[in-house]
Amino acid sequence: MxxxxxxxxxxxxxxxxxxxxxxxxxxxxxxILGSNGAGKTSLMKTICGIETRxxxxxxxxxxxxxxxxxxxxxxxxxxxTPEGRHLFPELTVRENLLLGAYAxxxxxxxxxxxxxxxxxxxxxxxxxxxxxxxxxEQQMCAIGRALMSNPTFLMLDEPSLGLAPNIVEQVFDIIKxxxxxxxxxxxxxxxxxxxxxxxxxxAYALENGEIxxxxxxxxxxxxxxxxxxxxGL
Amino acid sequence: MTVFLQSLINGIISGSYxxxxxxxxxxxxxxxxxxxxxxxxxxxxxxxxxxxxxxIAGLPVVPSIIMGVLGVFLVGMLLQRGIIAHALGRExxxxxxxxxxxxxxxxxxxxxxxxxxxxxxxxPYFNETVFEFGGLTMAAQRLIVAAIAFAxxxxxxxxxxxxxxxxxxxxxxxxxxxxxxxGINTNRIYMVTFGLAVALAAVAGCILAPIYGINPWMxxxxxxxxxxxCIVGGLGSVGGSIVAxxxxxxxxxxxxxxxxxxxxxxxxxxxVLVMFWVRPEGIFGKKH
Numbered sequence: 001m002x003x004x005x006x007x008x009x010x011x012x013x014x015x016x017x018x019x020x021x022x023x024x025x026x027x028x029x030x031x032i033l034g035s036n037g038a039g040k041t042s043l044m045k046t047i048c049g050i051e052t053r054x055x056x057x058x059x060x061x062x063x064x065x066x067x068x069x070x071x072x073x074x075x076x077x078x079x080x081t082p083e084g085r086h087l088f089p090e091l092t093v094r095e096n097l098l099l100g101a102y103a104x105x106x107x108x109x110x111x112x113x114x115x116x117x118x119x120x121x122x123x124x125x126x127x128x129x130x131x132x133x134x135x136x137e138q139q140m141c142a143i144g145r146a147l148m149s150n151p152t153f154l155m156l157d158e159p160s161l162g163l164a165p166n167i168v169e170q171v172f173d174i175i176k177x178x179x180x181x182x183x184x185x186x187x188x189x190x191x192x193x194x195x196x197x198x199x200x201x202x203a204y205a206l207e208n209g210e211i212x213x214x215x216x217x218x219x220x221x222x223x224x225x226x227x228x229x230x231x232g233l
Numbered sequence: 234m235t236v237f238l239q240s241l242i243n244g245i246i247s248g249s250y251x252x253x254x255x256x257x258x259x260x261x262x263x264x265x266x267x268x269x270x271x272x273x274x275x276x277x278x279x280x281x282x283x284x285x286x287x288x289i290a291g292l293p294v295v296p297s298i299i300m301g302v303l304g305v306f307l308v309g310m311l312l313q314r315g316i317i318a319h320a321l322g323r324e325x326x327x328x329x330x331x332x333x334x335x336x337x338x339x340x341x342x343x344x345x346x347x348x349x350x351x352x353x354x355x356x357p358y359f360n361e362t363v364f365e366f367g368g369l370t371m372a373a374q375r376l377i378v379a380a381i382a383f384a385x386x387x388x389x390x391x392x393x394x395x396x397x398x399x400x401x402x403x404x405x406x407x408x409x410x411x412x413x414x415x416g417i418n419t420n421r422i423y424m425v426t427f428g429l430a431v432a433l434a435a436v437a438g439c440i441l442a443p444i445y446g447i448n449p450w451m452x453x454x455x456x457x458x459x460x461x462x463c464i465v466g467g468l469g470s471v472g473g474s475i476v477a478x479x480x481x482x483x484x485x486x487x488x489x490x491x492x493x494x495x496x497x498x499x500x501x502x503x504x505v506l507v508m509f510w511v512r513p514e515g516i517f518g519k520k521h
Contacts, residue, residue, distance in 0.1 A: 050413060074416035086411035088404050099404050102397070103416025149416070 001026045001153060001185050007056035009046040009209075016042040016052065017209045024153070029179050029186045031200035031217065033193045033230050039209040040189040041083050044157045048073055048080055060153070074103045077152035083161060083189075085142040089131025093122055093141055096130045100148030108148065115144045118174070136167035143174060147182075154178065156188040160195065168192065172199045193230035197221045205229070235368040240490045241483065246375050248482025249382035250437045254455060255462025255474035256389055257433035263469030264406040264426045267321065267330035271338030272434050272459050273452025279305045279435025280442040280451065281345055284354050294359050298439045305435035310428035312337055318423065338452070345449040354447040378440045385436050386475055393471060402426055406469070434459075461501055465508050467518025476516055480504075 002024040009017040016039050024030045034040045046052045049070040058065045060076060068076070079100075087096050097115060101108040116123045119140045125133060130141055139159055146154055156175065160168040172195050179186050190196035197203055203220045205213040213225065220226045254276065261269045282301035286292045292300070316337070320329040362373040393399040404412040405422045412419050437455070445451065462481055466473030481501060488500035508515065 048414065050410060069418075070413045071416050071418045074414065080414055082411065082414065086408050086414075088407045088411065090407055091400070091403060095400060099400055099412075099415050099417075102401065102404075145415075 001061060002187070003057070003059040004047070005057040005059070007043075007046065007054065007058065009042055009052040009054045011042075011052055015209065017046060017054075020056075020206075020209070020211055022204055022211065024185060024187055027179070027183060027185055028202060029175070029188065029200045031196040031203045032187065032189045032206055033196060033203055033220075033226070034189075034191075034206035035229070036191070038206045040191075040206055041157055042209070043206065044080060044082070044155055044189055047155065048078075071103075074149050074151075077150075078155070079146040079149055079151040079153075080155040080157065081139075081142040081146045081159065083157040085138050087130040087138055087141055087145070090129055092127050093130055093133070094126040096141055096145050097122070097148055100145035104149050111148055111150055115147050118147075118177075119144050135162050136164070136170070139163060139167075139171055140174070143171075143178075147178070147184075151184060153185045153187070156186065158189060158191060160190060160192045168195060172196075175199060193226065194221075197226075236490065239369050240486045242369065242371065243375075244483030244486030245479060246379040246482070247486060248479030249379045249386070250441060250478075251458055251462050251481050252475045252478025253382050253385050253433050253437050254459040255466060255478045256386070256471055257430040258459040259463045259466065259469055259471065259474045260402075260426060261430045262463065263471075264402060265317075265321065265330075265423050267317070267334075269334045269427075269430070270331060270456065271334040271341060271452075272431065273454075273456030274338040274341040275305050275309060275431035275452075276434040276438040276455045277345060277447070277449065277452040278308065278341055279432075279438030280447045281349055281354075282435070283439040283442055284349070284356055284447055287356055288354075298436075301439050302432050302435045305438075306428045306432035309431035310424050313424045313427035317427065318420065321423070338456075342449045342452070349447075349449070351449060356442050356447070358443045374443055378444070381436065381440050385433065389433070389471065398425075458501070461505050463515075464505050465515055467515025469519075470515065470517040473515055473517030 002022070004020060004022040007017055007020040008015065020043065022032070032040055032043065042052060046054050047058060049065070049068060054066060056066065060078065063076070065073070065076070088099065091099070097112065101111065121137055122141055122144055125137065130138065133141065143156070143159070159171050159175070163171065175186055175188065176199055178184050188196060188200065197217045197220055200217040203215065203217045204211050205226065213220070254272070258269060258272050261267060261272070279301050282304045283297050286297035286300050287294060317330055317333055320333050358372070358374040359377050360373040364371045364373065393402060401412065401417045401422055404415065405417060405419045409419050412422070458481070462474050462478045465481065466477030481504065484504055485497050485501055489497050492500070
């Protein structure tokens, strides 16, 4: 589905990604691990075409997206829930969700109902300003908003950030459910390697802007290097 | 009592167009995160275009206003896309929109001077009637000004709160990155928002031209008043600008009544100083 080949990215003159190669197949959950500053968020933003200057190939269902403006990405079926969630704080939950379908011209009532069914908490808070909700609810709203465009490929950047452990588990359960029941391919960037590896099918480890390791998530979970670097064992 | 009522009505009328002017500036700040110091010059340009369509081309008043406002809308979008957008994208150019709009303002004033000359130009009142009612006098022109100003304010509120495009503007203002992810072309939102903001200044320019006359430098005082409205209302707050605009109009009107017109501006700008002191974020502003 997604094939990233020799991707290089720069902030001004500073290079942040070096010849990154990542592949995501239809129906998979792939996770990108990495410590702080490894380039995980830069990778996400570069795939979207935001902030960085980029070189290489980003092939999605056969189309090279390298010259696609960022706001067109959603029309190809790709959405990102960014690090820190980036909801529109002074719009209501309902408006946030509807903006998720801004680029979609088709009728969205069914999708809207489905999203509310998946996140009953949001249904109770439709007319509340998104910025006034708790972190967990905001993450649900961010994921719900991303689903409003009926994506085939969902990227999540640090969905566990700042959430209590039991909420983190809920979030990852939802990610699994989205993947299994809705058939959406998922790429998730995480610092919490433990839960990410338990959820994912395959994993990549990103350090200093380079892919250092990749493989089956279950194998990675047992790899001594990964355990030492990311699991604190 | 009559004096009080007359001052109040005069204040609300001036306040209505202060609000229209202030909203333009505050929206520019809220969405594009820049200060437009040429706002008053777009007000001037609107008045001149109106003058050209109605006095020189001989069109009726309403189409002349519409074409004048539309003309400024297009000029604003063109300048945003052609000049300002390039500065906004560069981090090292932190204050450049300020300098660039200053230059645009000077340019517009000089172009106006070349095209229309430096003499005052006038357009007749839309309606010469003067109403008298229980000791109150009111020129129909001023009522027309207030009616158009309030209609414009309502239209702006509906656009922002109720339309898809308005949501896109709010989203872009609150989080440009996220708005892009939603598929909103934020460059286009920037361009259209700037055009709409200066078109609001042009609305005020057209409807006030019969009262204040037209010259290339008429934008200066309007620019300052717009700043006052923005700061008192809270930068970026549309509702705040409406309240602050009307408040400014009333304060000015009463100060003219009781202290003489020489004190009008002193009182208006004191309002800003008091605001900075008591509530620096403005009436409806957010604390940062």
